Amino acid sequence: MAVAAFFPTSSLLLWLFLGGGASLTIIGQIQSEKKGKSLRQVLIDLDKAREQKSTAQEALSEAIEVIGTNxxxxxxxxxxxxxxxxxxxxxxxxxxxxxxxxxxxxxxxxxxxxxxxxxxxxxxxxxxxxxxxxxxxxxxxxxxxxxxxxxxxxxxxxxxxxxxxxxxxxxxxxxxxxxxxxxxxxxxxxxxxxxxxxxxxxxxxxxxxxxxxxxxxxxxxxxxxxxxxxxxx
Missing domain, CATH: 3.30.450.40 (GAF domain)
Structure with missing residues (x-):
């Protein structure tokens, strides 16, 4: 619960939107540049996108739990x-x-x-x-x-x-x-x-x-x- 506990809701939402935006940016880059990249680099970029999404999911889940408890x-x-x-x-x-x-x-x-x-x-x-x-x-x-x-x-x-x-x-x-x-x-x-x-x-x-x-x-x-x-x- 560390993320939700230390950030007020407004800051948390901003962080989540920024995180989501970063994920979309990475995915967009993969889609537009994949023709010029090796398969290895495409897979690396996909892993980064998944990691960004996973972090946002965990933060949201923790935020919802903390707010519900409060x-x-x-x-x-x-x-x-x-x-x-x-x-x-x-x-x-x-x-x-x-x-x-x-x-x-x-x-x-x-x-x-x-x-x-x-x-x-x-x-x-x-x-x-x-x-x-x-x-x-x-x-x-x-x-x-x-x-x-x-x-x-x-x-x-x-x-x-x-x-x-x-x-x-x-x-x-x-x-x-x-x-x-x-x-x-x-x-x-x-x-x-x-x-x-x-x-x-x-x-x-x-x-x-x-x-x-x-x-x-x-x-x-x-x-x-x-x-x-x-x-x-």
Missing amino acids: LSEELGLWSPEVRFTIYAHDDDKREFIPIVRGSDNPKLAKKNRTSYPDSQGYLGKVWEQGECSHMRKHERSVRAESLELGFTEEEYGNLTLKPRSLKGVRLSKGKQHIGAILWESENPKRIDTSNSLLDNIKDNATLLDLQAVFAASTLLFSDLSEHFFEKSS
Whole structure:
């Protein structure tokens, strides 16, 4: 997390754009000059381009994780009883890709699936409505609602966390919806939906920072997902 921890969001975004620009420059040079280069030199240039892209991906992933953790702390949701997951949305496949998952409890922060349908469960409800929240739910109510929201009995049974309290917010780039963040807890009182900080979450400056970084990294989401699962395994 070194990059994200020491750079404010504005500096980080500038660094990322410069890094991305450098990658594109190298790729452009390869395309325009490859006829006059040896195969060895072309391969060297390709390796440089990949290295630039990999560095940008890692910085983005770390920035998103740090911002998500900071936001959770601000909202009082950084806890061994709560996990947050930040998802990118794939419009073509109509699914969510988990980019970052965090919790003060390492067991809750573990990876599970590589993608989630955008029409299923509470995450699908967040995508459709913009926000979703509940607390003090009995597990039987969570089960019934999950089945109504598209889960099969088997899929529900395989969930590693059945959220009896929850808060989710859709992430946007202007009018374009690009992802979501979801906090979940099996403690029915842990995510207090009457908390004014959660009521006004869309005006939260850290959430706006998260959306800004997300908007800057939409072209790299599939690779970020790979990085996330490699790092979590």
